[in-house]
Amino acid sequence: MNSAQFEIQVIASLVAIACAIPGTFLVLRKMAMISDAISHSILPGIVVGFFITQDLNSPWLILLAAFTGVITVALVERIQKTGLVKEDTAIGLVFPALFSIGVIMIAKNANDVHLDVDAVLLGELAFAPFDRLSVGGTDIGPKSLWVIGTILTITIGLLIAFFKELKVSTFDPGLSASLGFSPLIIHYGLMTVSSVTTVGAFDAVGAILVVALMIAPAACAYLLTTDLKKMLGLAVFFGVFSAISGYWVAHWLDASIAGSITTMLGVVFLLIYLFAPSKGLIAVMYRDKQQRIEVSLLTFLLHLKNHSEERERHVNHLNEHINWQKVKSETVLDLALKNNMIVIKKKIVSLTEKGDEFTSQAIDYIITNEDAQIEDMKDDFFLFRG
Amino acid sequence: MKNILVILLFTLIFSCKNDKNDNGNLNIVTTTTLITDLVTHIGGDRLNIQGLMGTGVDPHLYKASEGDVTKLVNADLIFYGGLHLEGKLVEVFEKMQSQNLQTIAVSDALDPKTLIGSAYFASNYDPHIWFDVNNWELITAFVVKKLSEADPENSTFFEENGNTYLDQLKALDAEIRATISTLPKEKRILVTAHDAFNYFGQAYGFEVVGLQGLSTATEAGVMDVQNLANFIIDKKIKAIFVESSVPKRTIEALQAAVNSKNYNVEIGGTLFSDALGNAGTPQGTYIGMFKHNVNTIVNALK
Numbered sequence: 028m029n030s031a032q033f034e035i036q037v038i039a040s041l042v043a044i045a046c047a048i049p050g051t052f053l054v055l056r057k058m059a060m061i062s063d064a065i066s067h068s069i070l071p072g073i074v075v076g077f078f079i080t081q082d083l084n085s086p087w088l089i090l091l092a093a094f095t096g097v098i099t100v101a102l103v104e105r106i107q108k109t110g111l112v113k114e115d116t117a118i119g120l121v122f123p124a125l126f127s128i129g130v131i132m133i134a135k136n137a138n139d140v141h142l143d144v145d146a147v148l149l150g151e152l153a154f155a156p157f158d159r160l161s162v163g164g165t166d167i168g169p170k171s172l173w174v175i176g177t178i179l180t181i182t183i184g185l186l187i188a189f190f191k192e193l194k195v196s197t198f199d200p201g202l203s204a205s206l207g208f209s210p211l212i213i214h215y216g217l218m219t220v221s222s223v224t225t226v227g228a229f230d231a232v233g234a235i236l237v238v239a240l241m242i243a244p245a246a247c248a249y250l251l252t253t254d255l256k257k258m259l260g261l262a263v264f265f266g267v268f269s270a271i272s273g274y275w276v277a278h279w280l281d282a283s284i285a286g287s288i289t290t291m292l293g294v295v296f297l298l299i300y301l302f303a304p305s306k307g308l309i310a311v312m313y314r315d316k317q318q319r320i321e322v323s324l325l326t327f328l329l330h331l332k333n334h335s336e337e338r339e340r341h342v343n344h345l346n347e348h349i350n351w352q353k354v355k356s357e358t359v360l361d362l363a364l365k366n367n368m369i370v371i372k373k374k375i376v377s378l379t380e381k382g383d384e385f386t387s388q389a390i391d392y393i394i395t396n397e398d399a400q401i402e403d404m405k406d407d408f409f410l411f412r413g
Numbered sequence: 414m415k416n417i418l419v420i421l422l423f424t425l426i427f428s429c430k431n432d433k434n435d436n437g438n439l440n441i442v443t444t445t446t447l448i449t450d451l452v453t454h455i456g457g458d459r460l461n462i463q464g465l466m467g468t469g470v471d472p473h474l475y476k477a478s479e480g481d482v483t484k485l486v487n488a489d490l491i492f493y494g495g496l497h498l499e500g501k502l503v504e505v506f507e508k509m510q511s512q513n514l515q516t517i518a519v520s521d522a523l524d525p526k527t528l529i530g531s532a533y534f535a536s537n538y539d540p541h542i543w544f545d546v547n548n549w550e551l552i553t554a555f556v557v558k559k560l561s562e563a564d565p566e567n568s569t570f571f572e573e574n575g576n577t578y579l580d581q582l583k584a585l586d587a588e589i590r591a592t593i594s595t596l597p598k599e600k601r602i603l604v605t606a607h608d609a610f611n612y613f614g615q616a617y618g619f620e621v622v623g624l625q626g627l628s629t630a631t632e633a634g635v636m637d638v639q640n641l642a643n644f645i646i647d648k649k650i651k652a653i654f655v656e657s658s659v660p661k662r663t664i665e666a667l668q669a670a671v672n673s674k675n676y677n678v679e680i681g682g683t684l685f686s687d688a689l690g691n692a693g694t695p696q697g698t699y700i701g702m703f704k705h706n707v708n709t710i711v712n713a714l715k
Contacts, residue, residue, distance in 0.1 A: 031483075151476070153482050157508065274479070
């Protein structure tokens with residue numbers, strides 16, 4: 028591996044961390060698409076910057092781009108505050124408008140100049156190591172590394188300084204206002220960080236990868252934990268993991284680096300979506316099945332408690348007396364036996380002491396409308412779950 | 414977590430070896446297929462030439478692959494178009510000169526006064542310089558000089574190849590002029606998808622009209638299409654042209670606009686503008702491409 032390849036991985040990892048932090052909050056606040064909006068709406072900033080400086084390489088173009096990003100956020104906030112439309116609609120209203128203003132400005136005034144977002148922001152990870160900074164003739168490393176490093180340092184500083192405020196205002200804006208820090212200021216702070224990160228990361232890695240790195244790692248983490256700190260840590264981990272593994276996939280396939288990293292993010296998300304312990308698709312399906320069996324079990328136990336007559340409790344006639352629809356009677360009988368809820372003597376089923384106690388408590392909860400308590404009770408009584 | 418990251422990074426560093434090509438030849442990296450073709454003619458088998466962009470790739474929209482990084486790192490000399498032809502990459506190449514990587518813009522061979530500038534912004538030039546064979550001759554001499562400086566041992570070899578190629582280019586220029594002379598002067602109007610043929614028009618006496626602006630990223634406006642449709646009818650133009658690196662749709666829209674005004678304009682064929690045709694075909698070289706373009710244009714407009 029040569030130094031350029033190493034630097035690409037470092038830059039990609041730093042961008043992944045810098046995106047994962049604001050991305051986590053954006054996902055929690057249901058504003059994930061703001062990063063996509065910003066990556067489009069920066070065009071008029073770039074065009075105006077070019078009209079002022081007449082130079083495609085001026086840093087002013089990038090600064091004005093970040094500024095248009097903040098304007099995007101402010102306009103979204105304004106429209107959303109009217110209460111007439113929701114966040115996603117407000118985002119969808121603002122960025123196409125700003126983007127088309129940029130397109131019209133180019134068409135009217137600069138049709139014969141190569142002016143577009145790609146002409147100003149590099150957006151190609153493969154070339155990031157060659158766009159270098161030097162101080163007094165000494166090479167000090169790729170420009171993207173410094174830009175994204177600075178953004179990341181500021182982001183981490185702000186995160187540590189305002190962690191409590193961010194947390195409260197994200198989950199309970201009302202409480203945060205009553206505690207004396209304005210959710211609006213926190214909101215704008217977060218959005219400014221997101222905007223600057225988007226533009227800086229856009230320059231380093233390109234538009235699609237920025238959006239993917241903001242949203243996918245945070246979405247993965249969201250499926251695995253409900254603790255904000257853990258979520259941030261996991262998002263950072265998934266971002267960096269995808270960045271580095273994606274790079275090697277690109278190396279192996281000789282393909283676009285950004286494309287491979289984005290694919291890895293998709294693969295990681297798919298795996299977590301399927302296999303996450305509590306929110307994953309397979310876990311949810313398993314739990315649904317378990318619930319169905321346990322509800323049938325409870326129905327069965329109630330039936331036994333209500334009927335002392337033997338013909339109602341004969342093993343062979345269970346299907347006629349209880350409405351088994353989705354679950355086989357053997358499964359329920361097995362479960363009840365394993366948990367010592369019933370005994371079967373001469374093909375007649377009767378409740379054990381434990382089964383009787385369980386059923387009585389369940390009836391109490393059902394009568395008092397506290398069905399949720401039954402779940403806790405199951406933990407006390409069940410040796411085996413359905 | 415940070416520790417895991419550091420360990421991961423270091424395992425990666427040591428798990429991979431640097432694979433450098435060592436047959437003594439200089440490693441030359443070129444950007445567009447046009448430049449690759451030129452350098453191949455001069456350097457032949459005494460250089461390891463690797464082109465970044467494939468056939469049919471629009472240089473403004475080129476996406477790098479991971480392998481390109483290694484090609485660039487191992488390059489002794491990089492030839493690129495310049496004048497923002499390769500978009501933001503041009504700036505990267507300019508910066509590379511400060512880190513012991515030699516990069517050369519072939520457009521430096523030309524006197525800025527002969528370049529066609531933007532009507533609005535003085536410092537921005539039209540990068541499609543190769544559509545004037547005289548420009549390509551100057552660039553050939555320039556590339557020969559730069560290669561000889563970098564590899565003095567082979568300088569006579571490069572000069573011989575360069576002279577042979579220059580003769581071919583002179584013959585090409587004469588052939589182009591002969592072909593064009595069969596087309597009446599008032600029919601020499603070229604309508605294409607984007608403004609790639611201004612140098613061609615200037616050198617060979619064509620009026621050139623592009624539907625889109627210079628950048629392939631912008632789109633044609635409704636008025637552009639209507640005005641151009643009227644222009645085609647006024648001038649009784651027989652055919653308009655598609656370009657290999659620009660989608661056909663815009664030119665087809667123009668054709669539909671003209672046809673709706675009860676005038677029939679044909680699509681005269683596909684011209685190669687920013688990239689050459691597939692390697693191995695006649696259009697895969699500069700000379701073959703230019704002949705193809707001129708024959709297509711002249712036959713369709715006759």
